[in-house]
Amino acid sequence: MxxxxxxxxxxxxxxxxxxxxxxxxxxxxxxxxxxxxxxxxxxxxxxxxxxxxxxxxxxxxxxxxxxxxxxxxxxxxxxxxxxxxxxxxxxxxxxxxxxxxxxxxxxxxxxxxxxxxxxxxxxxxxxxxxxxxxxTPSADRKPVDPVTFRIGNEVVVAIPRDPDGGSLEAVRIYRRDDAGRLIQRTTARAAVFAGDRWRLIEPRFETLGADAVAEAGAREMDWTRALTPGDIRTLAMGETTVTPQEAARALAGGLSIRPRAFYDxxxxxxxxxxxxxxxxxxxxxxxxxxxxxxxxxxxxxxxxxxxxxxxxxxxxxxxxxxxxxxxxxxxxxxxxxxxxxxxxxxxxxxxx
Structure with missing residues (x-):
């Protein structure tokens, strides 16, 4: 040897x-x-x-x-x-x-x-x-509180309802410009994951102009592909572990709930x-x-x-x-x- x-x-x-x-x-x-x-x-x-x-x-x-x-x-x-x-x-x-x-x-x-x-x-x-x-027994399941997260330049507040993470209710989306100023607020009755993207149900838009607020609405519209049902399940359960893949996605404009320095x-x-x-x-x-x-x-x-x-x-x-x-x-x-x-x-x- x-x-x-x-x-x-x-x-x-x-x-x-x-x-x-x-x-x-x-x-x-x-x-x-x-x-x-x-x-x-x-x-x-x-x-x-x-x-x-x-x-x-x-x-x-x-x-x-x-x-x-x-x-x-x-x-x-x-x-x-x-x-x-x-x-x-x-x-x-x-x-x-x-x-x-x-x-x-x-x-x-x-x-x-x-x-x-x-x-x-x-x-x-x-x-x-x-x-x-x-x-988890049905009797032990606690009411799900609204979750807050970021996707790119958007801050989202919503309530997860579906156990598999495929739907959100009472959705509010605050879109910001590159300087962090609010430029649009979107509210929707629900958001549903279908295929490879999310769709907003009955969205209403409030766009901030220089001297006025423009309002509009739609029955349905495509929203984002940067969010997955797994992300929603993680948010609903309050898990804190961040994988390298999740950190890379957050830095690329995907789901994030912490400062950029954390994911870096x-x-x-x-x-x-x-x-x-x-x-x-x-x-x-x-x-x-x-x-x-x-x-x-x-x-x-x-x-x-x-x-x-x-x-x-x-x-x-x-x-x-x-x-x-x-x-x-x-x-x-x-x-x-x-x-x-x-x-x-x-x-x-x-x-x-």
């Missing part, structure tokens, strides 16, 4: 074990909150299992960076404790090369996290929303989040050079603290970007860049 294969197997095994433990803990905590509701809906153990299955991708995505940190600390700690790193360095293998040979294990999980975030989780989230709404940051985060797995590996790599007979456990604690601090900084920068207080590019990539540099600097210092 070659050294790269040995390191990949060692790192990969420890990372997978840590991932399984972390996902298991998150799954248990999640089920503690919803199991009673699932059983009250007479869905039984099968419903609990189905819910857990649909939630699994999101939990794996959340746990991936911590799994790399924990698994790498265990793996590098074992190498240092067994004096394997000392033997490798005596043959000319530097700590840089050891880290590079261990990198593929973290890169595989980073690629899996990217795949889940871009493809798998959005589909399972949508399936879970439809299943959860369909299984979410789109950048979709690509930056998997990089966190590689950053965690770099932060854990110095443990391979620890001398556990001479206080090396302190280095392990420092690397663990650096990994947890990375998560704090990453969340803080993301919040700044979502609120518009920092550019989206900086908010998404600042923490990975800073802590990756910290990990590399620590390796250079310890390598001497």
């Amino acid at each position: 070659t050294l790269p294969i040995y390191l990949a197997r060692l790192l990969g095994g420890r990372i997978l074990a840590a991932l399984a433990v972390l996902v298991g803990i998150l799954q248990i905590l999640d089920l503690l909150e919803v199991t009673t509701d699932i059983l009250d809906r007479n869905l039984g153990a099968g419903g609990v299992a189905y819910y857990a299955f649909l939630r699994l991708p999101r939990l794996v995505e959340q746990a991936a960076p911590l799994a790399v940190l924990a698994g790498s600390l265990f793996a590098f700690g074992k190498l240092a404790g067994d004096s394997a790193v000392t033997a490798m360095r005596s043959t000319g293998v530097s700590s840089y090369r050891i880290t590079l040979m261990a990198l593929p294990a973290a890169a595989v999980l980073a690629a899996l996290q990217l795949l889940i975030g871009m493809v798998v989780a959005p589909r399972t989230d949508a399936t879970l929303s439809v299943w959860w709404q369909a299984s 940051t979410q789109l950048q985060r979709a690509w930056a989040a998997p990089v966190g797995c590689l950053v965690m590996l770099l932060l854990a790599a110095p443990v391979a050079l620890a001398n556990f007979r001479g206080g090396g456990a302190t280095l392990l604690v420092q690397c663990l603290a650096a990994g947890l601090l990375f998560l704090v900084f990453d969340g803080a920068f993301t919040a700044l970007g979502e609120s518009g207080a920092a550019p989206a590019l900086l908010a998404a990539w600042a923490a990975p860049a800073m802590f990756a540099a910290l990990g590399v600097t620590a390796l250079i210092y310890l390598e001497g």
Whole structure:
């Protein structure tokens, strides 16, 4: 067995074990909150299992960076404790090369996290929303409040009525110009999704002119293609998770309920989040050079603290970007860049 294969197997095994433990803990905590509701809906153990299955991708995505940190600390700690790193360095293998040979294990999980975030989780989230709404007892369904959202230059207020999201009632549309000034208000009895577009039923128009308001009406008219029934279901249920596809659509003039900075940051985060797995590996790599007979456990604690601090900084920068207080590019990539540099600097210092 070659050294790269040995390191990949060692790192990969420890990372997978840590991932399984972390996902298991998150799954248990999640089920503690919803199991009673699932059983009250007479869905039984099968419903609990189905819910857990649909939630699994999101939990794996959340746990991936911590799994790399924990698994790498265990793996590098074992190498240092067994004096394997000392033997490798005596043959000319530097700590840089050891880290590079261990990198593929973290890169595989980073690629899996990217795949889940871009493809798998959005589909399972949508399936879970439809299943959860369909299984809600009629007596427990709350009256749907009006929802407010934007589509391009239009601000829309309407009441979702159809469970599948295919119709709206009491529709009010406020159209603005590029400067944000109101230029037209449209009211309609209803809006119905038909084919690939929405149609307004009995719309009435009030157009603001320079010195007068022009009024008009129609029996029906085409409205927009930028809105889907799935968007309406999401709004009606009050869900807050935004997928990269939804963020891209919002930036292109589709449905949005938050400032543009929020969607810019979410789109950048979709690509930056998997990089966190590689950053965690770099932060854990110095443990391979620890001398556990001479206080090396302190280095392990420092690397663990650096990994947890990375998560704090990453969340803080993301919040700044979502609120518009920092550019989206900086908010998404600042923490990975800073802590990756910290990990590399620590390796250079310890390598001497």
